[in-house]
Amino acid sequence: MPQQIWQDPITPTNVHAVFMYSLEPGFATRGSAYLFSNDFGATWSYLADVPSPGRSGFPAVSGLVSGAAVIVNHNTTNGTSSRTKINYDQGAGFGVFTEIDPGTTGEGDPIWARVIALPNNNILFTSSISGAFILSQTKPQTSLHLEYSPDIKHIPEIRRKLIHWRLHLTEQSGMHS
Numbered sequence: 001m002p003q004q005i006w007q008d009p010i011t012p013t014n015v016h017a018v019f020m021y022s023l024e025p026g027f028a029t030r031g032s033a034y035l036f037s038n039d040f041g042a043t044w045s046y047l048a049d050v051p052s053p054g055r056s057g058f059p060a061v062s063g064l065v066s067g068a069a070v071i072v073n074h075n076t077t078n079g080t081s082s083r084t085k086i087n088y089d090q091g092a093g094f095g096v097f098t099e100i101d102p103g104t105t106g107e108g109d110p111i112w113a114r115v116i117a118l119p120n121n122n123i124l125f126t127s128s129i130s131g132a133f134i135l136s137q138t139k140p141q142t143s144l145h146l147e148y149s150p151d152i153k154h155i156p157e158i159r160r161k162l163i164h165w166r167l168h169l170t171e172q173s174g175m176h177s
Contacts, residue, residue, distance in 0.1 A: 003060035003114055008067045014092050015041045016069045018050070018059040032059040032073045036093040047095030050087045051077045062117040067092030072113035072125050077101075083109035084127040105129065 008014040015037040023029045031049045050059070056075030063069055068089040074082050083104055087097040100123075104110070110127030117123050 003062070006061045006063050006069065008063055008092065010065070011067055011092065013040055014038050014067055016061050016063060016093075017044070018061045018071055018073075020057045020059060020073075027057070028055075030055055030057045032056040032071065032075075034061075034069065034071060034095065036069075036095070038093060045093075047093065048097065050097055051075055051085070051099055052097075053077075055082075058112055060114050062115045062123075063092075064088065064117045064121055065119060068094070070115055070117045070123055071097070072115040072127075074109075074111040074113065074127075081109050082111065084111060084113040084125070086113075086115070086123060086125065088123070 004018055006016045008016075017035045017037075019033055019035075021031055021033055032051075033046060034048050034050045035044045036047050037044045050056070050071045050073070054075050054077040056073045056077075059071055059073040061069055061071050068091050070086065070088045072084060072086050074084050076082050077085065077099060078101070080101065081104065084102065086100040086102070088100070090096040090098070102110075108129040110129050113125050113127045115123060115125040
């Protein structure tokens with residue numbers, strides 16, 4: 001499922017988009033641009049590179065209940081190796097981001113992140129390390145819990161957890177799947 005666009009289900013006029021770009025061949029200046037629309041995507045405003053400054057790429061976007069964007073990508077901010085980091089906006093379309101760095105694992109640096117912000121303001125994201133998967137959950141301004149699965153045989157367990165969380169959220173919200 002592509003995760004470069006997120007439309008706020010509570011305020012559907014607000015649409016958030018991210019994309020990767022580079023100003024030169026070889027991608028030495030690679031970045032992740034964040035755009036915001038408050039008219040269903042008829043017009044767009046470029047708000048920021050996320051993170052800024054820093055080399056980043058392969059972004060994905062979701063949103064908090066407040067309508068604030070949550071963007072994950074892998075980047076090298078603060079002198080770290082290239083790895084997954086989470087950036088959440090201070091409000092819908094503010095363009096003022098706070099970074100959460102979940103760190104690395106003993107097996108390597110997680111990259112290729114995907115994200116979903118949950119109704120309880122937790123942020124669930126997944127990344128990979130050479131084909132293995134990391135499933136993580138956090139809340140802005142709190143610590144992270146990382147689960148590393150170095151073997152593809154653990155994918156059914158990760159899928160089971162995701163299905164469990166989806167069913168739990170569906171029951172809490174009264175929605176039907």
